[in-house]
Amino acid sequence: MNKPVKIIEIVVFTAILCKVFLTAILTTMSSFCEFYEYKYPDLSERINNNPIYRNTLFTYAGFDTGYGFFAPNVSSNFVIVSQNSNKSYISDDLLKTNEGKMRFMNANDIFFKNFKKEKNTEHEKDQIAVNKIILKRINTVFEEKYNSKFKTSVYLYEHPKLEDMASRKEHLIKIDETP
Amino acid sequence: MKTLHTIFSKSFSPEFIVFFRISIGLIVLIHFLSFWSDFDLLYTNHSIIPLELHTAYNTFDILTIEKILGFLNGYFTENQSILLFKSTYVFLCILIISGFFSRLSALFLLILQISFIKYGSLFFYGADFFTSMSLFYIILFPSSSFFSLQQRLFPKLSRNLQSLTLCKRLIQIHVCIAYFFSGLDKILGFNWWNGESIWKAIHLPNLYKFVSLGDYVQNPVFYIIFGWGTIIIELFYPLFINLNKTRKYWLILTISMHVGIIIFFNLFFFSAIMIVWNLTSYYFNYYNETKTLAAHSPTVSGI
Numbered sequence: 001m002n003k004p005v006k007i008i009e010i011v012v013f014t015a016i017l018c019k020v021f022l023t024a025i026l027t028t029m030s031s032f033c034e035f036y037e038y039k040y041p042d043l044s045e046r047i048n049n050n051p052i053y054r055n056t057l058f059t060y061a062g063f064d065t066g067y068g069f070f071a072p073n074v075s076s077n078f079v080i081v082s083q084n085s086n087k088s089y090i091s092d093d094l095l096k097t098n099e100g101k102m103r104f105m106n107a108n109d110i111f112f113k114n115f116k117k118e119k120n121t122e123h124e125k126d127q128i129a130v131n132k133i134i135l136k137r138i139n140t141v142f143e144e145k146y147n148s149k150f151k152t153s154v155y156l157y158e159h160p161k162l163e164d165m166a167s168r169k170e171h172l173i174k175i176d177e178t179p
Numbered sequence: 180m181k182t183l184h185t186i187f188s189k190s191f192s193p194e195f196i197v198f199f200r201i202s203i204g205l206i207v208l209i210h211f212l213s214f215w216s217d218f219d220l221l222y223t224n225h226s227i228i229p230l231e232l233h234t235a236y237n238t239f240d241i242l243t244i245e246k247i248l249g250f251l252n253g254y255f256t257e258n259q260s261i262l263l264f265k266s267t268y269v270f271l272c273i274l275i276i277s278g279f280f281s282r283l284s285a286l287f288l289l290i291l292q293i294s295f296i297k298y299g300s301l302f303f304y305g306a307d308f309f310t311s312m313s314l315f316y317i318i319l320f321p322s323s324s325f326f327s328l329q330q331r332l333f334p335k336l337s338r339n340l341q342s343l344t345l346c347k348r349l350i351q352i353h354v355c356i357a358y359f360f361s362g363l364d365k366i367l368g369f370n371w372w373n374g375e376s377i378w379k380a381i382h383l384p385n386l387y388k389f390v391s392l393g394d395y396v397q398n399p400v401f402y403i404i405f406g407w408g409t410i411i412i413e414l415f416y417p418l419f420i421n422l423n424k425t426r427k428y429w430l431i432l433t434i435s436m437h438v439g440i441i442i443f444f445n446l447f448f449f450s451a452i453m454i455v456w457n458l459t460s461y462y463f464n465y466y467n468e469t470k471t472l473a474a475h476s477p478t479v480s481g482i
Contacts, residue, residue, distance in 0.1 A: 002340045009342055012319070013349045020353055024360040032367050056240050060293050062311025067361040069305055072368025074379045094227055098387050098445070099210070100217025105385035107228060107301035110236060123235075130235040134228050141227050159382040162375050162399050 019063045022053065027066025035072045078108040079172065080135070082142040082152040091138050091152075094145065110134070111154050114175050132176070139178045153177035191343045193325040195463035199350075200322040201276055202455045203313040207288070208272035210306065210448045215265065221302055222295040223248065223261055230299050237300035244295040267291065275317060278327020285317035306449035312353075313452060320346045351460045355417035358433070362414030371410060374402030380444065387445045412436055420461055430461050 026044050033040045047053055058064050080091035091108075092101035113127045139152035155172035219225045222244055230245060244264070251260035268291050274284035289311060296307045323329045324339035370376040378399075381392045396402075412432050419425040420433075434457060437450035 005340045006342055006345070009345050013345055016349065017352055017356075020356050024356055028360055028364050028367070031364060035368060059239050059241060059297070060289060060311070061315040062308045063315075065308040066364075067357045068364030069361055070376065070380055071361065071364035071371065073370055074376045074383070076379075077383045077385045079384055095217045095220055097214045097217045099214040099448075100221060102385070102387060102445075103214065103221060103302040103304070104217075104227070106304055108385060110301060127235050130232050134232060137228060157384050159379060162373070162378040162402060165378070165393075165397055165399070 016061075016063065019053070019058055022047070023063060024066055028068060031066070031068050031072055075109065075112070077105075077157045078111045078154055078175065079157050080108060080138060080152060080154045082139060082150045084142075084146060084148045084150050086148075089142065094138070094141055107134070108154070111156075111175055114154075135176060136178055151178055187344060187348060189344060191347045191464045193321075193339075193343055194467060195347060195459045196320050196322055196324075196343065197326040198463055199313075199320070199455065199459040200278065200281055200317055200327075202458075203310075203317060203452070204272050204276035204281075206448060206451050206455065207292075207310055207314070208269060208276070210310065211265075211268055211272065213448075218265060219261055222299045224257065226299070228301065233299050233301045237297070239293075239297045239300070241293050241297055242290060243298040244291075245298065247291075247294055264291070275322075278323055278325075279329050279332075281323045281327060281329070282318050282321075285314045285322070289314040289318065304446075304449070306446065306452060309449065309452040309456070313455075316346075316350060319349075347460070347464070350456065354456050354460050355420065358413045358416035362410050362412070362416070365406075365410050366414060371406050372403075374399055374404075374406045377402045377406045377409070389442050389445055392443050409436060426461060426465065430457060433457055 026048060029044055030040060032038070054064070082089045082091065082093075092105055095101045095104050110127070110131055113124065114131060135152055135154060139150050142150045142152065154175045154177070156175055158171040158173060160169055214221070220227050222230065224245075230243075248257075248260050248264060251263055254260075255263060268288065271284045271288040271291070275281045275288065292307075292310060292314065296303050296311070321339040321341045321343075324337045327337065330337040365371045365376070368376065370379070378393070380386075381388070412429070416429065416433065419429040434454050437453050437457075440450045441447050
């Protein structure tokens with residue numbers, strides 16, 4: 001076995017594992033602080049903004065993501081419903097494949113931004129404006145597809161809690177709609 | 180120190196790399212074909228949600244699909260450019276599967292995959308990250324050197340200079356970190372302790388399930404056990420998958436969990452990649468027929 005190659009391998013593999021480990025810790029802390037509304041530690045913020053930690057190679061390698069799937073909390077889903085005079089459609093009607101539909105529905109999570117009571121930064125205000133544009137855009141695509149006038153609304157989907165499972169009553173809470 | 184030396188001196192046969200390359204190539208190919216007809220509506224100028232709007236939420240320093248298609252549009256019509264992009268993606272998957280310069284093919288495929296996954300970031304999910312990581316490992320590992328077209332046609336170019344042990348250990352440690360933190364994140368959320376998270380997850384309207392579990396099981400205890408079961412499998416994965424006595428059971432439990440994710444959440448591609456990672460890490464060289472000699476050596480702990 002070629003010794004210089006092995007040394008390079010050890011260095012590269014160690015760097016990868018350090019990045020994977022650090023990202024896992026930081027994303028765990030980030031989701032924990034977000035869920036329990038704690039302040040995110042300054043040190044984590046500094047590491048996150050460090051150019052060595054956030055370099056393009058790691059972005060390409062996919063090492064910039066954590067592993068807390070569905071955790072610490074399973075997020076609620078949002079449902080976008082478009083309605084003309086005859087019928088209501090869920091926004092995934094615009095796509096053909098299950099995988100395409102699922103990807104498209106992932107974007108609905110952006111409406112969490114609408115929930116935050118105080119939109120502190122300009123960036124957050126921009127995001128709310130983008131959400132409105134997206135809703136309008138979906139409405140337009142429905143109007144083009146079915147050649148009729150539509151109104152599109154976004155709802156928070158609320159399923160009964162485990163203790164109320166007998167009721168099986170789902171709630172849709174309206175968040176926003178097209179004018 | 181002696182244990183560390185044992186861990187990194189054990190030799191492995193290359194089957195795990197061959198399996199990883201072929202199965203990841205196949206999954207990435209099928210995954211892409213599964214939304215082929217919707218690709219234009221998600222990631223091009225015809226997108227329902229214009230791609231520049233995604234940047235209000237996430238920005239990455241990458242070569243974007245917009246730039247690639249913009250370049251191709253200089254030579255072809257818009258539809259031809261999109262078709263060329265999609266066909267190249269499929270072609271590169273086939274090169275990876277066949278082992279024809281699979282490391283180079285994986286590099287180009289990764290650039291194409293990131294160009295739309297991270298530019299249209301509102302549409303990405305777990306399977307996409309693990310696809311990127313898997314392609315990166317195909318680049319990093321000597322994936323063209325064994326059971327490949329390249330090895331047959333250009334044997335001199337396919338000589339392996341790398342340590343298979345280090346490759347095996349890298350993916351093993353990575354998968355252990357991934358499961359441990361996945362379990363840790365879950366145990367930090369109180370809704371995972373009382374079954375509420377599982378109950379909520381199976382009722383999410385944006386996931387297309389094969390079986391709606393909530394229609395069949397309405398006992399809260401079931402969901403509490405299900406939640407804790409998931410936490411225990413993930414959190415203790417690094418321990419029990421590395422012990423000889425429990426490895427087989429933990430591997431079966433983990434793969435069963437992913438089969439459950441396919442059935443109840445329809446996250447087929449995410450689970451398929453995770454199953455491949457598990458088999459690559461802890462099935463090959465442990466339970467397949469061509470075990471390494473070192474695995475039988477009394478001086479080796481069997482890790």
